Amino acid sequence: MSAAFxxxxxxxxxxxxxxxxxxAALETNARAVLEAPPGAGKTTVVPLALLAADWRAPAQKILVLEPRQLAARAAAARLAQLLGEPVGRTVGYRVRLDSKVSKDTRIEVITEGILTxxxxxxxxxxxxxxxxxxxFHERSLNADLGLALALDAQAVLRPELRIVLMSATLEAQRLGQWLPAPVVSSAGFLFPIETQYLDPRRAAALPNxxxxxxxxxxxxxVREALAAHAGDVLVFLPGVADLxxxxxxxxxxxxxxxxxHLLHGELPLDAQDAALRPAPAGRRKVILATSIAETSLTIEGVRVVIDGGFARVPRFVPRTGFTTLETVPVARASADQRRGRAGRLAPGTCYRLWTEAEQHQLPAHRPPEIHTADLSGLVLELALWGAADPTSLRWLDVxxxxxxxxxxxxxxxxxxxxNEEAGRRNEGVAAGNNFSFLLPTSSLKLTPTPHGRQLAKLGLPPRLGHLVVRGTELGHGPAAAALAALLAERDLLRWATPNDPRPLPPDLRLRLEALASGRAPLPGLALHHATLQRVRDVARHLQSRQGSSKDNALTQSLAAAPVGLLTALAYPDRLAxxxxxxxxxxxxxxRVSLKTEDVDPQATFFAVAYLAGTAAAPRATLAAPLDREELETAFVEQILTTDEVRYDPTTQRVAGRRVRRLGALLLSETTIGQPNAALVAQALLGYLQEAGxxxxxxxxxxxxxxxxxxxxxxxxGGEPWPSFGDDAxxxxxxxxxxxxxxxxxxxDQVQRLDLVEPLLARLPGGWAQRQELDRLAPAALEVPSGSHVTLDYADPTTPVLAVKLQELFGLTETPTVAAxxxxxLLHLLSPGGRPAQVTRDLRSFWEKGYFEVRKDLKGRYPRHPWPDKPMEHIPTKLTKKRLGTS
Structure with missing residues (x-):
C-alpha cells in the first residue's frame, strides 16, 4: 500500500x-474486471482501495466514471463521508454545470462524457x-467511447495506466476475454426480497x-404497499411525464x-438530494423515479420497490436522421437491478407490475446505446482523436x-x-428526391476543422454546438445559447390542466418568449419551473463559454431573434x-405533418427541430417559421439552379422550366421557351419509363x-444474349x-420510330451477332413447298412453325432452330388455315396421325391433295387442279 494514503x-x-x-491483479496487469452484484459495495469501497495502491504516485488521481450526475454526486458524498471529509477535498466530483474539486482532490467522480x-x-x-x-454493464455511448479512447491511450502513450471495469452482471466474463484482463468476482449481499407479480386476470383488463x-x-x-409494509417506497416509471x-x-x-418525492435527472440538485435523504423520524417517503435510481445509489429507508416494467430509450433511425424516445419493456437485468433496491439495508418486497409469464419474455439485457444512438458526437470525437475510421480502435461492439x-x-x-483529399462536393439533385450534398463519406479522408474543435468543447450535440457558434458569429449569441439550451432540455411548457391530451403548441418562439419572461406565453399553458431554471443555467453557461456573460438584455435579444434561422443552423436537414x-x-x-396555422399560417418555409410519431408517419412537434431571404442567404452555397423538362400527357408535348431548389424545396421557377434537346430526350425517356x-x-x-x-x-441463360423482357x-x-x-x-414523333434498329443496336456483338441471330433464330423458315413461313417466338421455350400440312409433303424430320x-412445334394447318394437328414429331404424324386428319378433312377440302404416301408426295401450296393432278 502507498505510504501517502x-x-x-x-x-x-x-x-x-x-x-x-x-x-494483486492490478499489480501485474494494467487492466482488470470486477464483477460485483448489486449491494456488494463496489462504488463505495474500490476507489478508496485503489487510492492506496503502490503503483499510484502521490499526486495522481483515481477517476471514477458514473453514468449519471445524480450517481456521481452521491458516490462522491459517500466516499468523502467514509474519509470524514467534506466533498471537494480528497474526494470530489465533476458533472455538467457543477463541480467540487480542489488541488487536494485525488478521487474524482465524473460523468462518463467528461472523460472524453x-x-x-x-x-x-x-x-x-x-x-x-x-x-459498465449499462453500456452507455459515452462509456464505450471513453473506454475505446482510454485503451488506445494505454496502448500507445501510458502502458502503466490502470483501467478497471466494474460490472454487476455476468457480462464480466465476456469483458475479461475481450480486453483481455483478469476477472475478479465479488459476492453480493441483499437481504431477502419477496417478489410479487401481477395477477394475469388483472393484467388482461388493463389498457395496452x-x-x-x-x-x-x-x-x-403504492397505497397497498404503504398499508402492508414498513419503510419507504421506491417506484420505477419510464419517464418524467409518467412521474x-x-x-x-x-x-x-x-x-x-x-x-x-420525484427523482429524475432534470430536477434541481436540492430536490434530488431531498429524495435521497432519509425520511425524518416518524415520516415515510414515496419516491417516484426514472431509471436514474437503478444503479449506484442506495436510498436509505427503501424497503419496497414497485417496478412499472418500462423504460424510455432513444432510438436513432439512420435512414431519416431522426431520434425518438420509445417506451419499451424493461430488460431482465435492469429489473433485477431495480428489485435489488428493496433489499439493500433490510428485508424488502418488490412488486412487479407484469405477470410471471411476461417475465420470461423480457429481453435479457437492453441493447448497448452504440447500436441505437445518433453517433454524430462520437464520430466528431474520433476525428479529433485522429481515428476517423472507428474500426481503428477497440470496441466491445463496433x-x-x-x-x-x-x-x-x-x-x-x-x-x-x-475532406482532406479533395474537399469535393457533389451537385445535389435537381429532382429533390434526395438531400445529399456530399460524396459518399466512406471513401473520404475526413479531418476535424477548427469549427469542429469549437463544437466539441461546448459539450453539446454537434447540431446544437453549431447553432451556438454560428449564431454567435451572426450576432445572435444570447438567443443562440438560449435556443440551444431549450433544445437540449425537456420542454419547459405544459398544459395548465393536468391530463390534457392535446399536443403542446409546436411554435418554438413560444418557448423563447417563456424563457425571457418567466411566464406562460398563452392562456391554458403553464411552465415547468425547474426546467425553466435549468435552461437558463445552461444558456448562461454556453454564453460564458462563448466569451459573453451578458444576461440583462435577454428579453430584448430573444424578442428580436430570427428563431427560424437559428433553428435551421442546427437542423439543416429539416428545412421544410x-x-x-x-x-x-x-x-x-x-413529408411530415404540421398544422402550419399553429406556427404561422402565412409562412411558406419552416425549420423543424423535433419530430415524433413513426418513421413512416412523422409529425413536427417543434418548429419555427423561416423567412425566404434568410433561408436563401444562409444556404446560398447549396441552392441549385437547373433546367427541368417534363412530358405533359395532356398536351402530349414536353414543357421546360428553370428552377431554383434547395434540396427538395422549390424556391422559384420560370418557363423555358426552347428547352435543351438533351433534356427533352430525358423527359420523353422519363415518361416512357413511367408509362411503360x-x-x-x-x-x-x-x-x-x-x-x-x-x-x-x-x-x-444470359450473355452474350441479354434479356429483352419488359423489366430489362x-x-x-x-x-x-x-x-x-x-x-x-x-x-407522336416517338411513336413513329421503327424499333427494329434500336433493339438490334442493344446487342453487344455488333454486326456479327446480328448474323448469328438470323442463323440461330431466323425470322422465317423456307418449307419444302418453297414458301417462307414466319416463325412464332411468343413462347421463348417453344418456337412455333404454323404451316399448311400439304407444304411439308416429303419432309420426314421436324425442322429446328438454334443450330x-x-x-x-409444328402447327399443321388445314387448307382453310385452321390447326389440324400439333406435333414435334413429323415422321410419326405422317405414319399415324395424317390418316386420321385426312379422313376428317378430305371431304371438306376435296380440291387439295391427300396422297396415300405423304412422305413421297411433292410438297405444294396449290390445289390439285393447279398442281396438274386429279
Missing amino acids: RLPPFPDLPVVAALPELL RMLQDDPALEEVACVVFDE KPSERLAELVPAQ QRVGRKLSDSLPPTTDL PPAAAVAQARELLLRLGALK QREAPDRLRLVTGQ LSKLNWTAGAHQLRQRLEFLHQLV LLADLPTWLGPHLAGLKSL GRVPL
Whole structure:
C-alpha cells in the first residue's frame, strides 16, 4: 500500500473480501474486471482501495466514471463521508454545470462524457493513475467511447495506466476475454426480497398503452404497499411525464405522515438530494423515479420497490436522421437491478407490475446505446482523436456503419469535418428526391476543422454546438445559447390542466418568449419551473463559454431573434416547405405533418427541430417559421439552379422550366421557351419509363424481333444474349432508345420510330451477332413447298412453325432452330388455315396421325391433295387442279 494514503476502516460490505485479489491483479496487469452484484459495495469501497495502491504516485488521481450526475454526486458524498471529509477535498466530483474539486482532490467522480474531454485535452492522462468505469454493464455511448479512447491511450502513450471495469452482471466474463484482463468476482449481499407479480386476470383488463396502464396500476399499488409494509417506497416509471401523472394522482391520497418525492435527472440538485435523504423520524417517503435510481445509489429507508416494467430509450433511425424516445419493456437485468433496491439495508418486497409469464419474455439485457444512438458526437470525437475510421480502435461492439455514415454526412454539412483529399462536393439533385450534398463519406479522408474543435468543447450535440457558434458569429449569441439550451432540455411548457391530451403548441418562439419572461406565453399553458431554471443555467453557461456573460438584455435579444434561422443552423436537414395546411415537405423529400396555422399560417418555409410519431408517419412537434431571404442567404452555397423538362400527357408535348431548389424545396421557377434537346430526350425517356413500353410503336417486325432475342436469352441463360423482357428494356431504356430520341419533341414523333434498329443496336456483338441471330433464330423458315413461313417466338421455350400440312409433303424430320438444338412445334394447318394437328414429331404424324386428319378433312377440302404416301408426295401450296393432278 502507498505510504501517502491511509485507508479508513471499511464498512462491512461483501466487496471488501475481493479487494486483495483485485489489487494483486492490478499489480501485474494494467487492466482488470470486477464483477460485483448489486449491494456488494463496489462504488463505495474500490476507489478508496485503489487510492492506496503502490503503483499510484502521490499526486495522481483515481477517476471514477458514473453514468449519471445524480450517481456521481452521491458516490462522491459517500466516499468523502467514509474519509470524514467534506466533498471537494480528497474526494470530489465533476458533472455538467457543477463541480467540487480542489488541488487536494485525488478521487474524482465524473460523468462518463467528461472523460472524453479529459483525454482530448491530455491523451496521456499524466495526472491519472487509474480510470474506473463503474456500472459498465449499462453500456452507455459515452462509456464505450471513453473506454475505446482510454485503451488506445494505454496502448500507445501510458502502458502503466490502470483501467478497471466494474460490472454487476455476468457480462464480466465476456469483458475479461475481450480486453483481455483478469476477472475478479465479488459476492453480493441483499437481504431477502419477496417478489410479487401481477395477477394475469388483472393484467388482461388493463389498457395496452404503458402510460395509461401505469396511471391505473401504480397509485393503488403504492397505497397497498404503504398499508402492508414498513419503510419507504421506491417506484420505477419510464419517464418524467409518467412521474408527474402518477404524482398528481397520489398527492391527495397519501397518509399525512408520508412525503412524495420525484427523482429524475432534470430536477434541481436540492430536490434530488431531498429524495435521497432519509425520511425524518416518524415520516415515510414515496419516491417516484426514472431509471436514474437503478444503479449506484442506495436510498436509505427503501424497503419496497414497485417496478412499472418500462423504460424510455432513444432510438436513432439512420435512414431519416431522426431520434425518438420509445417506451419499451424493461430488460431482465435492469429489473433485477431495480428489485435489488428493496433489499439493500433490510428485508424488502418488490412488486412487479407484469405477470410471471411476461417475465420470461423480457429481453435479457437492453441493447448497448452504440447500436441505437445518433453517433454524430462520437464520430466528431474520433476525428479529433485522429481515428476517423472507428474500426481503428477497440470496441466491445463496433459502431454501426449506417449510423457512422449518417454522422459523417451531418458533420460535413455542419462544417465540423472536411475532406482532406479533395474537399469535393457533389451537385445535389435537381429532382429533390434526395438531400445529399456530399460524396459518399466512406471513401473520404475526413479531418476535424477548427469549427469542429469549437463544437466539441461546448459539450453539446454537434447540431446544437453549431447553432451556438454560428449564431454567435451572426450576432445572435444570447438567443443562440438560449435556443440551444431549450433544445437540449425537456420542454419547459405544459398544459395548465393536468391530463390534457392535446399536443403542446409546436411554435418554438413560444418557448423563447417563456424563457425571457418567466411566464406562460398563452392562456391554458403553464411552465415547468425547474426546467425553466435549468435552461437558463445552461444558456448562461454556453454564453460564458462563448466569451459573453451578458444576461440583462435577454428579453430584448430573444424578442428580436430570427428563431427560424437559428433553428435551421442546427437542423439543416429539416428545412421544410408548406405543401398543404397540415403538411410540410422536408429538404430531404420526406413529408411530415404540421398544422402550419399553429406556427404561422402565412409562412411558406419552416425549420423543424423535433419530430415524433413513426418513421413512416412523422409529425413536427417543434418548429419555427423561416423567412425566404434568410433561408436563401444562409444556404446560398447549396441552392441549385437547373433546367427541368417534363412530358405533359395532356398536351402530349414536353414543357421546360428553370428552377431554383434547395434540396427538395422549390424556391422559384420560370418557363423555358426552347428547352435543351438533351433534356427533352430525358423527359420523353422519363415518361416512357413511367408509362411503360406499350406507348412505343411495336410493329409486327419489332415485336417478333424482341421475341427472337428473348428466345436466345433464355436458351443460353444470359450473355452474350441479354434479356429483352419488359423489366430489362425499361431499365436500359436510355441506352437503347435514348440516342434515337435526339431532336424529337413529342410522343407522336416517338411513336413513329421503327424499333427494329434500336433493339438490334442493344446487342453487344455488333454486326456479327446480328448474323448469328438470323442463323440461330431466323425470322422465317423456307418449307419444302418453297414458301417462307414466319416463325412464332411468343413462347421463348417453344418456337412455333404454323404451316399448311400439304407444304411439308416429303419432309420426314421436324425442322429446328438454334443450330438444331430446338425442334419447332409444328402447327399443321388445314387448307382453310385452321390447326389440324400439333406435333414435334413429323415422321410419326405422317405414319399415324395424317390418316386420321385426312379422313376428317378430305371431304371438306376435296380440291387439295391427300396422297396415300405423304412422305413421297411433292410438297405444294396449290390445289390439285393447279398442281396438274386429279
